Amino acid sequence: MNSMQAVGVAAPLKVEIREKTFRSTEGVGVVALRDLSFEVGSGEFACLLGPSGCGKTTTLRILLGLDRAYSGSIRMPAGDSHRIAAVFQEPVLLPWRTVEQNIRLTLPPSLKKVVLDELFEALGLSGLETLYPSELSLGLARRVALARAFATEPSILFLDEPFVSLDEATAERLRSLLVTIWSTRPTTALMVTHNLREALLLADRIIVLSPRPGKVVGIFNVGLPRPERDADHLDRLVRAFKQQFAGVDGFA
Template sequence: MNTHQHVGVAARLKVDIQGKSFRTSNGEVIDVLRDLHFEVEQNEFACILGPSGCGKTTTLRILLGLEGDYKGVVQLPGLAEPRIGAVFQEPTLLPWRSVEQNVRLALPKHLKNTRLDNLFRVLGLSKMQMFYPGELSLGLARRVAIARALAIEPDILLLDEPFVSLDEATAQQLRNLLLAVWSEQPTTALMVTHNLQEALMLSDRIIVFSDRPAHVIGTFDIRVPRHSRNAQVRADLLRSFNEKFAGEGFGS
């Protein structure tokens, strides 16, 4: 049995999953999540960090309503029907629609006529609104995917390794752009990443998952304002993180 609670207005994300498993084609049952409990405060940016294949993406899919067969309760922030912005590893843009059309496609009825000029400006897309996906680099396409997720003014933003497979310079540029637009329009955010340095740069809290079946090993809160996280501060945070989670194999 599972429940997505949408009663009234929830201020935070609450995840209480007793169990989630998959059955393989040969009948084997694989336990993916077990006794997974965590919360994300309103307008907090949290990152999930954990071993490859431990169930991080499965957790996001449960929050998105794409996985319904689990035991537990999930409470999403927002109203009875919360708006969920999602950014995946692939941009998934419609090739026959322009940049602006792709972004506007996700808008709810009451936001259909919203001006998106500022959002496009912050993400560096102002001159590309009439371009089509085939005319964009992967980095630009991912900017469009971020714009589409944030244009709906989401109650919660879910990101599944949105900068994976990009070269580091492009990935860093996109991290800065994401922070810029999120800072102008804060919302509860939960991002899956394998990149500890990325998590230290972006998040208020890092939620550390165990190997499969995943549960929360612990959390690492970051109180330093983002604008003060220079190289030395990030090195200090990295050292503190590695001391707290020594032996878990996260490294740098």
């Protein structure tokens, strides 16, 4: 038995997953999540951090309504737009549509004629609007995916390790772009990752999950303005995190 309902814009995203179980091909039950409970406040950028296989992506699929076979309840912040946007590990662009067409395809009727120049400029996509996905590097394709998500003006944004498989220099540029665009278009955001430094760079709070079956083992409040999160401060945050979560393994 599960339920999902929208709540007012001031209310947080509230997740209460009592259990999520998969069945193997042999019919054996595998518990992915158990007693997973957390909240994300309105306008907050939170990261769901945990080792590979702990159920982070499964949680995101439940929040997106792609998996309803679980026990528990989800409360979603609706906001004025009632829109949810997601950025996945792969950009998922239609190869026969241009950059701008891929972005506009997801827009609701009320935003079909919106001018996207400022968004393109912020994400370094100006002049690339008429290119097709086959003409883009993976890094540029990821920028298009970010633009597509923010263009919808969502009330909540989910991100599933959007910078995985990129070289570190490219990933670092995209993290910086994400912070910039989110700061100018703030929305409630939840990102799943297993990269500790990435979470410390981006998040207001980090929700730390245990190995499977995933449940919350603690919360780390970053407590440092993003402009101050340089390499030295990140090193200090890493040490503080590891001191708070000593014995919790599996973070990159």
